[in-house]
Amino acid sequence: MPRTRIGAAKKRKNKRILKSVKGYRGPSGRQLRLAKEASVRAGARATADRKLRKRDFRRLWITRLSAACKSSDISYSHFINGLKKANINLNRKMLSEIAIDDPAAFKKIVEEAKAAL
Numbered sequence: 001m002p003r004t005r006i007g008a009a010k011k012r013k014n015k016r017i018l019k020s021v022k023g024y025r026g027p028s029g030r031q032l033r034l035a036k037e038a039s040v041r042a043g044a045r046a047t048a049d050r051k052l053r054k055r056d057f058r059r060l061w062i063t064r065l066s067a068a069c070k071s072s073d074i075s076y077s078h079f080i081n082g083l084k085k086a087n088i089n090l091n092r093k094m095l096s097e098i099a100i101d102d103p104a105a106f107k108k109i110v111e112e113a114k115a116a117l
Helices: 007-020 030-069 074-087 092-101 101-115
Strands: none
Touching: 007 030, 007 101, 030 074, 030 092, 030 101, 092 101
């Protein structure tokens, strides 16, 4: 019985790799060896950057909250401590949205936090 050759399967695999790097600049978008390396690196960066995105958004919310707290004459750390003591369970994302969209409600939350301190 003659041996089978992997021509069709290999061609499908190579086409899949080249399709995944479509649009990359230079030879890494056309040459198979460089395309494989670029694809692996891109996958690694994508995984790492999904983690970094969460970190970046948390930094943004804290910065917004800090600015909003300064206008209410309280530091960010005292504000968060007051929220914990007042048993107000709002995350930083929601607090920053409230600070942007409804400053009056945020002032009330700040007063509650100050009273708990």
